[in-house]
Amino acid sequence: MTPPLFTIDAILKATGGRTEGIEAEAINSISIDSRELGPDALFVAIKGDRFDGHDFVDAALANGAVAALVSEGRGSGPGRIVVPDALGGLRDLARAARARSRAFIVGVTGSVGKTTTKEALRVVFEAAGETHASIKSFNNHWGVPLMLARMPETAQFGIFEMGMNALDEIRPLSQMVRPHVAVITAIAPAHLERLGSLENIARAKAEIFDGLEPGGTALVNADHAQIGDLIAASAAAKVNSLLTFGFARGTDWQIVNPQSAADRSFATVLHGDRQYALALGVSGRHMLSNATAALATAHIAGIEPDVAIRALAGFGAQPGRGLRKTLGPAAKPLLLIDESYNANTASMVAALDVFSAIDAPGGRKILVLGDMLELGEQADNLHAGLAEAVRMSGAERVHLVGKHMAALAAALPGGLVASHAETVGNGEDVIVADLAYGDAIMVKGSNGVGLARIVNAITARFEKS
Structure with missing residues (x-):
């Protein structure tokens, strides 16, 4: 019972x-x-x-x-x-759930990819035993204790995502979760408005090390300039075991020979004298990185690599994070790529790179890009800096939403920008009216911009032939 x-x-x-x-x-x-x-x-x-x-x-x-x-x-x-x-009581229940648990616990944070990595971990661990994982993006001061309090005593694995907007927010979450492995997916320009620099972002993310169980492992992405900051932070937190993953040479879990098709990704992952063939049902270098974090974490947890590799073969994109919808008639559908949940410069460039490899089913390639929020004084420059990635994406028309996207509009060739609206409400009708069956469209922006409304409007208009 x-x-x-x-x-x-x-x-x-x-x-x-x-x-x-x-x-x-x-x-x-x-x-x-x-x-x-x-x-x-x-x-x-x-x-x-x-x-x-x-x-x-x-x-x-x-x-x-x-x-x-x-x-x-x-x-x-x-x-x-x-x-x-009541919130303090919820935290007390979370601590009680953790204290009675004998599960292998993983904590995940990072500027980009943490929810996708959490989902990749969930897929892998579910193949090995009873797994409890955070849902949606419940990763803040109430989301983490809620998810931890919900963990059954019988769970063999627990996976918890941790987010932040400022310093000293991840530390108490990690000390509550007490992970055996702390994963940092990447450091990128997110939350600059409150944190001010990439160095401070790295400091904030590194707070996850302060909750590691004795003998626990820090697993960090090496493909960013702040890797040295994270290594120093792990030493300051007296972490005995730090492992790296990514495309950089010399990482403990190195990704080589990456290849992406329209809806698949392939790579070889090197670890010591072993190599693993990684195949995913989703496109993008960033997805290969997220999956490699899951593969490495599974290895630390004692899960056979073959079990993890087989599980990851069925891993796909999540709603709002690259999920693809084929709408309308099979002969000439509209391809909708939903990236509406989150955006910063790193995730924008990664998504645009994926879009560059996509062909329209029989029409045009169209982008809808919304503001990247919480970038502070650097916001306009960072938006304008997306221009080259947009041009390389092969988009034929670009619709922009948000006040900071004016900077990108000014940096793009005039004929490429189809419309610019400061709000979703002002841009929705224009965007939907511009689409036709055969087009391929990607919608990408910060969740606060509300581009999910445009995704829903496109779906309602085109899902029936």
Whole structure:
């Protein structure tokens, strides 16, 4: 019989809380959204930027939650577990889940590729045993404890993504997760607005080392200028084992002979005197790098390389991160590449490189590019700096969205820019009206720009022939 996620007694012991009219003896899921409740759910009433969960406690209990974790002084009534602070209580549950677990734990961070790498790790570890992994991009001060608290006691592997916007944000997350392997995917110009320099970004990402379990391993991408900063940070954190991966010569897991087709990637990965043939169902050098991180982590965890290689062969792009949709008639479809979830200069260049290898099914190659956010004073220069990559992509028409994309528009040949709008709302109709079956279109921008709305509009318009 599968044990419950937590008994009510275990919750009280972990949080120091008290009950008010609790009839249930255990919970089997945890949620912070009253509209999305799993079986025998505990609803945690955290206060977010836009909503306060305490306003939805009654709705959660009415929708099937068996209990609600609430802050002291924020209402009373049956079905409640009262703690000093609901978010603090969630963190207490996360620590309790970690303390009882015998799983092999991996933490993942980086400026680009962390969610894709987390998904590659999930695919590999699921082939080897019961695996618990973060969903979506739940990687912040509430997302990480929520994901950790949800980890079943029976899990053999746990994979947790950690993000940040400033210094001193990843450290407490890593100290809560206590990974056996800490993966850093890359250092790139993201969050410059608050951090100011690549060196500070490297410092912030290196905080993941401070939570490593004794004897744990740091696994870092070597294909960026801040690799020396990460090596120094690992030494300062007294990490005994640091391994590197990437295309750079001399890495512990070196990628050689990379090849990409329209929807496939191939490479050889060298490790010591062994070499592994890596084949993925998705295109791009960056995807080969993410998969190599998963292969190396699996090796550290004791998973046979053949198991990892077979699992990675079925690994594909995720929604908002390169997922491809073929819409309309088979003879002449519209090819839509959805990269709408995230963007910085490194991921933009990588996506444009993938787009360069793609042929339109029978029409034109079209780009929709949205602002890269949180780049601070360097934003306009970094947007303008994309011009060469856009030209090399083979795009015949480019639609731009966001105020900083004005800098890219000025750097591109005038005939290439089909439109520029400061908001999605102002650009959506123009973009959709410009498309036709046979075109290949890639949509790429930071999530905050809202380009998912354009992806949805294109899908609705063209998915039926």
